[in-house]
Amino acid sequence: DSGVTQTPKHLITATGQRVTLRCSPRSGDLSVYWYQQSLDQGLQFLIQYYNGEERAKGNILERFSAQQFPDLHSELNLSSLELGDSALYFCASSGGSSYNEQFFGPGTRLTVL
Amino acid sequence: GEDVEQSLFLSVREGDSSVINCTYTDSSSTYLYWYKQEPGAGLQLLTYIFSNMDMKQDQRLTVLLNKKDKHLSLRIADTQTGDSAIYFCAEREGNTPLVFGKGTRLSVIA
Numbered sequence: 664d665s666g667v668t669q670t671p672k673h674l675i676t677a678t679g680q681r682v683t684l685r686c687s688p689r690s691g692d693l694s695v696y697w698y699q700q701s702l703d704q705g706l707q708f709l710i711q712y713y714n715g716e717e718r719a720k721g722n723i724l725e726r727f728s729a730q731q732f733p734d735l736h737s738e739l740n741l742s743s744l745e746l747g748d749s750a751l752y753f754c755a756s757s758g759g760s761s762y763n764e765q766f767f768g769p770g771t772r773l774t775v776l
Numbered sequence: 777g778e779d780v781e782q783s784l785f786l787s788v789r790e791g792d793s794s795v796i797n798c799t800y801t802d803s804s805s806t807y808l809y810w811y812k813q814e815p816g817a818g819l820q821l822l823t824y825i826f827s828n829m830d831m832k833q834d835q836r837l838t839v840l841l842n843k844k845d846k847h848l849s850l851r852i853a854d855t856q857t858g859d860s861a862i863y864f865c866a867e868r869e870g871n872t873p874l875v876f877g878k879g880t881r882l883s884v885i886a
Contacts, residue, residue, distance in 0.1 A: 706876040
């Protein structure tokens with residue numbers, strides 16, 4: 664158990680809908696990262712937050728947004744969903760006592776029908 | 777941009793050593809990582825190495841880094857069926873996000 668939690672584990676929704684994925688980092692970690700894993704693109708970095716502030720942006724679509732709250736949990740919002748958004752979405756955290764390590768949550772599997 | 781390359785498949789017999797290779801392009805990489813992903817599971821951090829090191833050993837795992845050739849390898853001694861998984865190589869510079877390879881699927885034959 665990495666200490667990073669993600670909910671929900673699975674999500675099935677229809678095209679055009681909006682969903683919110685939630686992540687709680689390990690205790691003491693200030694950085695949260697979101698990654699998307701799909702068969703064709705592999706593991707792609709989406710966005711990073713550090714202590715509530717956006718720190719880095721990767722290949723994140725404009726339809727997607729994220730935020731990190733004062734209690735350090737983070738949410739990834741995906742809107743106007745398309746079939747191609749079906750993927751595993753991982754959250755990772757770092758900082759605290761393990762600055763060099765990123766620990767991953769179990770992921771949320773999103774299926775868009 | 778940064779790129780990390782891995783071979784896609786590796787098959788070994790139980791009890792043999794496995795060597796998974798990775799090459800990267802970013803000469804500024806400061807940390808290199810190996811993650812393991814079992815079916816339906818998240819990514820488990822196995823080990824990482826700082827770029828000024830050549831080797832790191834942790835029980836059955838040995839990481840070798842050739843910084844000149846930008847080549848990283850993970851050796852698993854006495855490979856077991858429980859080691860069957862996808863292994864990802866990743867690199868980062870400082871506190872930047874990880875850049876992953878596409879993963880090597882290791883199959884262990886009993």
